Amino acid sequence: GGDTPRMGHFNSSLEDHTRDHGFFGYVGIEAVLDQMRHKAMKTGFEFNVMVVGQSGLGKSTLMNTLFKSKVSRKSCTPDYEEKIHKTVHLQSVSHVIEEKGVKMKLTIIDTPGFGDQINNENCWDPIEKYINVQYEEYLKEELSINRKRRIPDTRVHCCVYFLPPSGHWLRPIDVEFMKRLGKIVNIVPVIAKADTLTIEERLEFRDRIKRDLEAYEISVYPQKEYDQDVEDQILNDKIREKIPFAVVGTDKEHQVNGNKILGRKTKWGIIEVENVAHCEFSDLRDLLIRSHLQDLKDITHNIHYETYRVRRLNEIKMNGIGLSPLMLVNSGSEKDDAGNHV
């Protein structure tokens, strides 16, 4: 919309306008971009976030705080029970949230049971499998003869990995998980419940983690090799400096200086979640939502998914298994591990 009508006045000289406004003249390049924006807003966006970490690290609370809604499974299941699961379960919950006319279908995938057992060997397997299954579903649809106009996107765009605020180093389970999963999904590690650390302790912890990440060659978002240009690199370097973000989550509001703010009230003071002097929640929110949401999706689609696709197509070549469209049209009798029809 705006003040000037988008339609050109059919009376003015094309050349005058072209001189002033360039090729698109009075119609303006905005007309093309406006269409795109309008269409994008109408169709809405999908965003899928996975949260991984031991029980009690505040994963659900953090998600609720990020999206200012009770979006986690915990909040939306009436008879939810806090219990340690014997195996790693993956459960997802979707909500459609709207802001200023922009609709987003947000899906949070929870992974209760991760890291909670005595023996946590291979606890990352179900997670790895889930991520790959989403890629496979997308690939199947993309290859089929009569494919949907908009392929439903259930791929995990971002995996937030919660590190307990020990203050020491990365634990073996952290290294294993991030090393493996960093290859197939965007990992954003965060230091959970950071209000147990002082600022100095936080900085030291972060340095140690960064050194560990480098030493173990763990790939976290934003990955250096995917910076598109100098502009991106500068922006992302700043982010890489601050990773992992030390976060605190809450859904409680308190009065501070006459304003209502989100915070945790203790006897020694109120920890203000959105105060950058207290914790880095705002940085995380800005990264995930305000500035890099689309980029997270693009990297997932253009890099991680493509990598998966190439691997699969090569597998097909080697095994001669027909993933041909003919077979896809006739498929429907594939079974998953549990023996249930997919």
Place this chain on the structure above:
Amino acid sequence: MTPGDKGSSCQGQFTNPETPGYVGFANLPNQVHRKSVKKGFEFTLMVVGESGLGKSTLINSLFLTDLYPERIIPGAAEKIERTVQIEASTVEIEERGVKLRLTVVDTPGYGDAINSQDCFSTIIAYIDDQFERYLHDESGLNRRHIVDNRVHCCFYFISPLGHGLKPLDVQFMKAIHNKVNVVPVIAKADTLTLRERERLKRRILDEIDEHGIKIYHLPDAESDEDEDFKEQTRILKASIPFAVVGSNQQIEAKGKKVRGRLYPWGVVEVENPEHNDFLKLRTMLITHMQDLQEVTQDLHYENFRSERLKRGGRLSSHGYILPLSPAKGSDPEEMDKDMILQEKEAELRRMQEMIAKMQAQMQKQGEGDGDGQHM
């Protein structure tokens, strides 16, 4: 939406950035915008029509460039045996940091020969070829830099001299309307009075209806668009087919220089909406560039793709049934034989694979059930 705890709703009312409920993903369209600006656009426009209808002049007027600087107009003798050529020229336009790579595909020779029976097979082959290439790229292993050369829009020029569509016009449009967005244009509209123009437009629309020709339909303005845009869309829709005049010359008229045609009885101004629909055509093209691309991708290309995959083809190196790559410059008859042979081989291989797989499965299950797959 599943409600949360009793008392609080799952969804806040997000109104403006200052409210505590603001999350910030309303910024998402801007993120997308920024990326599109960086990436730029590609658009391919095809122009089809008999010689002498002013296509090249119109294209030059439309894009204010001279895409045909050294043009030699062939005489009749040369035209007799001429087949249709395909000539593509690309121009890069940048504005406000947004890059547009515009390709115009001209089709000289169309309708020139005495017998124009087969003059559009080259054109159709070209359109299909671009689809084929895109399908091939899209199916490949490295998809990072796919170039989209598919034809997004075809301006079809209709002569103003007849009483409507000619048989060739009908045949051609019916042959391509399922492959490309067709925008009919009445050329050299200054040969008609306003009344004649309206009559001709109505006649053409009737004939389009009668013959079941599917031309590109502008999408209706959404209910939440502003009034001006809605009005613009209404006017554009009502003016189809656009009756246009093109010119490469600047004429002095009413004290200023305008693009136009100088006659003893007056000046026809290209950019004057009362004189012709040139500006409307231009506006339509620019404001609907995105939609034209989408319809090409979602409708025409997908149709091509499903037909192509159903037909099948050579089994590619990575086991996926790829469409046959276009063989350039080979003898069509030879190629057919090759194609048939390859197809037969592929078919055999496929069947063998299926049998092998079925046998393996049967061994596993120990049952004689074919699991839904059939030969």
